[in-house]
Amino acid sequence: MTSPTLFEPCDLPPATEALRHEVRAFLAEALAGYAPSRLAKSWAEGDAAFTRKVAQKGWIGMTWPKKYGGGERSALERYVVLEEMLAAGAPVCLHWIADRQSGPLILTFGTEAQRQEILPRIVRGEAHFCIGMSEPDSGSDLASIRTRAEKVDGGWRVNGAKVWTSGAHKCHYMIGLFRTDPKAEKHDGLSQFLVDLKTPGITIRPIYNMTGDHDFNQVYFEDVFLPDDRLIGQPGDGWKQVLAELAFERAGPERYMSNYPMIAQLIGACSQDPDPRSAVEIGRMVAQIATMREMSLSVAGMQQSGQDPALQGTMVKELGVTFEQSIPGIAHDLLGREPLLGSGDEFGASLAYVTQASVSFSLRGGTREVVRGIIARGLGLR
Ligand SMILES: Cc1cc2nc3c(=O)[nH]c(=O)nc-3n(C[C@H](O)[C@H](O)[C@H](O)COP(=O)(O)OP(=O)(O)OC[C@H]3O[C@@H](n4cnc5c(N)ncnc54)[C@H](O)[C@@H]3O)c2cc1C
Known part of the structure; x- marks a missing residue:
């Protein structure tokens, strides 16, 4: 332990x-x-x-x-x-x-x-920047990616596809994880590249999510030439780089604060007709936020002192996601409102958005099951 x-x-x-x-x-x-x-x-x-x-x-x-x-x-x-x-x-x-x-x-x-x-x-x-890790057949098992960067004269030729690439249509660059050595062990044959998204052969197609927004994309690579100076680090360094990035991705306060404006709006709505039940629920939410803030601050303190907060950051992510996904249900219980998109009712529109969007929070940056496995191993529980 x-x-x-x-x-x-x-x-x-x-x-x-x-x-x-x-x-x-x-x-x-x-x-x-x-x-x-x-x-x-x-x-x-x-x-x-x-x-x-x-x-x-x-x-x-x-x-x-x-x-x-x-x-x-x-x-x-x-x-x-x-x-x-x-x-x-x-x-x-x-x-x-x-x-x-x-x-x-x-x-x-x-x-x-x-x-x-x-x-x-x-x-x-x-x-x-956008993140080019996931592929149509590789998400949790990221090391199984198949998009290939093949060594050619003066650079690398890339073929394959990335999926769920948030914001690719608005970005200038992708950090792309590609397989550079198909013969090496699964984790050893990967490398990351700095990809200018205007490079010929790259096609970005939209994927609309449940809220109707275009956040995600599928990004196709067809004989895309990347010069040698676009490789990050050495060939085969990709996996250790990805692990470092995922630690940054999981550690921050965005993992429990992405619904925060909605919580403030909920408190505003309850305060128009206060009752003991809403006071109890709001008190619970505030206590959870305060606790996660202490934990998240501790992660920032570890980063500041040069320690590796990968385990602690992953714990904040899991607790934060579970908390955030509970907010729409609490709002519905307290206010009995159906979310109405485009109703002109700002609180209803916020609630509609968060109700639909929060479903995905336990997928991005690592799914709940995978994250819980990392925590269990980190705590020495299995
Ligand atoms: C909002 C959002 C934004 C995203 N943005 C990006 C992005 O910008 N760039 C990018 O590269 N990717 C992005 N992703 C993709 C995300 O990283 C993947 O969705 C995630 O890694 C899961 O992969 P998958 O969707 O292929 O699901 P799978 O890996 O197929 O998982 C399906 C189910 O099986 C479970 N499962 C899988 N393996 C195990 C296991 N070993 N043990 C127990 N259960 C398991 C999972 O927990 C999940 O419930 C984003 C996803 C979301 C939702």
């Missing part, structure tokens, strides 16, 4: 209060014209003008070295910015993936030339 102090307490330094107020004031102005139902979509929404404003404030790549345009600020300062963005339902989708995982990936595993080329553009809000 692991140590009982799995989550060390982590307090935000008092100096981050000024930053928090600055972010709140910025968001109050930047989001003034947004309808509440749009805020309920939170980080699934993208807005290029908003992303540029966030970049001008220095809030993308905050922790990265200054020589690549970063702010050399702490993981805890970044946490404060993230937390405020999520609490407000800010449309961070365009810069989110690059800030959270593609930029850190290039920083850790990329060449110096790749860092200099890409990181300053991410920081300026000009280079948006």
Whole structure:
């Protein structure tokens, strides 16, 4: 069994209060014209003008070295910015993936030339990234992917397809996981590439989800030529890079705060006719949020001190997802409302969206069963 102090307490330094107020004031102005139902979509929404404003404030790549345009600020300062963005339902989708995982990936595993080329553009809000891991027959068993990058003169020729690629139609780049050595052991024959999505031979086709939104895509590669300098790290490094990325993907407060604006709207709706039952339910929700926040802050503290919070981050993801998926049911119980899309009723539209969208929360970034397996192994339970 692991140590009982799995989550060390982590307090935000008092100096981050000024930053928090600055972010709140910025968001109050930047989001003034947004309808509440749009805020309920939170980080699934993208807005290029908003992303540029966030970049001008220095809030993308905050922790990265200054020589690549970063702010050399702490993981805890970044946490404060993230937390405020999520609490407000800010449309961070365009810069989110690059800030959270593609930029850190290039920083850790990329060449110096790749860092200099890409990181300053991410920081300026000009280079948006998507994740090309899943394939039509490979999701949880990611190491079984079949999209092939074959070595050719001066580069690699890619054939195959990626699926569920969030935001590919709005992005400039994909970090693509491809099989570079079909003869090697399943996990050893994989490599990641920096893919410019305008490269000839790439076709991006939309997939509409249950909410009617176009977030996902299927991305086809037909004889796509990628020059040698697009490889990240060494051939065969792909699996260890993916594991590092998934740790970034699972660790943040977005795993329990993606419904936050909807919770605020629910509390507002209940306060019009308060009763003991809604007080109990709201009290429970607040207690859960407070607990997960302490756990999530502990993860940020571990990142700040250079520790690996993969297990703790995965636990926050699982608890957060379970909490978020319970919110629509609680809202229906308390208010007895049917979700009505397009009814002109902002709370109804928010509830409709969250009811449908939250179903997918236990799939993205690793399914519930897979995540629980990782936690059980991490805790030494099996
Ligand atoms: C909102 C959303 C956004 C996404 N965005 C991206 C993206 O941008 N890029 C990207 O590459 N992918 C993305 N995905 C894909 C996501 O990573 C996959 O859906 C996920 O990995 C599961 O893969 P799958 O859909 O093929 O399901 P499968 O792996 O086929 O799983 C089907 C079911 O079987 C269960 N199962 C599978 N293996 C096991 C096991 N060993 N033990 C127990 N149960 C098991 C699963 O838990 C699940 O319930 C996104 C998904 C969602 C929902």
